[in-house]
Amino acid sequence: MSRPFKVLQLQPDYNVKSHDFADLAEQIVKALPADRYEVTAAFLRGRPAPGGPVSRAATSVYFEFSDASLKGLRLRAMWQLYKFCRREKFDVVVCNRFKPVNMMLQLNRWLKIPLCIGISHGFGEYDRLYRRKQAQRWVDEHWRFVGVSPAVKQYLLDCNCGFTDSNTYAITNAIDIEQAEALQHSRERARELLGIDPSVRLIGALGRLVPVKGHTYLLQAFAALKDKYPTAQLAIIGAGREASNLAAQIQSLGLDGRVQLLGFKENALQYVRAFDIWAMPSLAEGLGLALLEGMSGRLPVIASNVPAMLPLIKGAGGLAVEPANVPELTQALDTYLALPDEALAQKGEQAYQYLQAQHDIEVFRQEYLDLIDSGLAQARRNNV
Template identity: 80%
Template sequence: MKRSKVLQLQPDYNVKSHDFADLAEQIVRALPREHYEITAAFLRGRPGPGEPVSKADHSVYFEFSDKSLKGMRLRAMWALYKFCRKEQFDVVICNRFKPVNMMLQLNRWLKIPLCVGISHGFGEYDRFYRRSQAKRLIDKHWRFVGVSPAVKQYLLDCQCGFTVANTYAITNAIDIEQAEALQLPRQQAREKLGLDQDARMIGALGRLVPIKGHRFLLQAFAALKDKYPNAQLAIIGAGREESRLREQIGQLGLDGRAHLLGFQENALQYVRAFDIWTMPSLAEGLGLALLEGMSGHLPVIASNVPAMLPLIEGAGGLAVKPSDVATLTAALDEYLALSDDALRAKGEQAFRYLQQNHDIEVFRQEYLDLIDSGLRQARKEHP
């Protein structure tokens, strides 16, 4: 039997050496090779020497410049059109807005039987012209996936071609077994990060950008630093806010108590260095870092944004208002006041929730079902 040809299109090369949370690679794993021949394509970037490549059958790197992917994108569109026409794909899976938008326009002529567009967050269709374009171009070939029920609802609320019949929620997941195997024991993780072995350690992981809310976390911690002299805070990540956050640490009197650890390769290996996991983001599509904290058996504190609230509540964690220092301070206070045993019990509760609701096998099966059923329907309509 001839294998169906699948193109998975991504905006940037970003294949990880460990794919526990690389959801594009997990989709590749979901499709049986005896039925599907998969090509991974990246609009920008390519791996350097020794860097990982996709587990797909083929990898293609268009290496478009940033400039060529702005505006009308005519040269990039023509190159993508010629490639797809030559390869005659049966399925194209588009990750994030730009690939979805390009294929919405091109599939008017390509007529690929099944196109799947994956939305990772909110705001992609806030602009009127984007909604009107989507309404004009979405047809029976298309299925759409939100990475959480909240993102699915955002798409439906746009009222521009996303319907209950063509739009799904497939919740992000991680390979829990692989994640746990990567994690260093507590003492070793703290040694490698240069953290105090005896401190009650609050942790956060994320880019140092305003939307991640780290400045509010620092303010909340500062309000408790005298009440809990054994507590410390550490943030893994790099970004444009680093110098501002360092300045804030000095102003709040947190030198030696709050640590910016910078970018760390395979940051998940360090998750067990912490006692409490925080995610004070102002907005998220579905915060994978929250699931990563749960995989380390840690209790969680996170913003009650729509995509994360069901996760926090399910995990028995503490939900706080975004950018609200008072509620974040109260949540930190509640967990810091617990005994070690009580805090560990909260972490085990979060881990059980993760196992039951965000297992990677369920994620893979839902994508396989979506693609199998979409292809069957397309072939029924065009035998």
């Protein structure tokens, strides 16, 4: 029997979680049968703490490069990565996000690994002219590219720098719904753990506290409705550099006691059923896994109509709003807050049914397996 194909999955940072329901890289490992594929997970930066979670790949490698060594020409890092790949003789390299893609685009001019897959998780990676020129120079028959939504695929095609209909695919992110649901506490228990009053109508948001997530607009919209719905509250799970600004805004809008910044929560999905309405007012998203996480908790969704999320919102029967448009966001919140409990629950069930039908993890895994199988078969035919 021939040896298994050797696959390297290269990521910029160690970020393995104890639960992998929404971990794209770990789901790709699960997609590859162990009798046919031997997977190595490699991380440019970071490593697990003692006893921390590790990849389910057969082997894990931690380069532990410094931030400085991954800037500029990156000669030392490039040389180490080149020696590693040359020694291991991989058949496939899967690169997550821009930096690993860019490094392997350069190195594979000499390594000639038969199949390289570059995954783009969002927009803007190739906005800079010199990056487009590099891609145009280095993309060759060894490469396939994946956008995590049809909108990200279209972004790559529109860059006009080597991404074509024949080498670029959309494989929409998915979550392991069964695993996600198993993590979730009941509504009562989740509220107890978060310190939330069990009787309130609760709007929830999950995401890093950074400007692009649009939390400032959510606070303004909620403030416009606080007197109309005195039993409504808003809670945001996440941490980030905007925390102090948002806290000050809560005070200035008179929202003390009505809005809670809950901070970072490990495995935040376990609390999703604490909420009645799921809000995602981002200014930009590649896909927005948090939107799918809200749907897994059977929550009705309100989200910005950015290209990557609009089809999801429509499919789920949710409410789409223009980014940073406070009046539209206010109207969407008003629409859901005005619904009786039963009608709101029905909207949440509609979102859950859409998630099951369109973002099944088995479909996601099969599409990556098919991409790798077909790419290797074509490489053999072309003798690359």
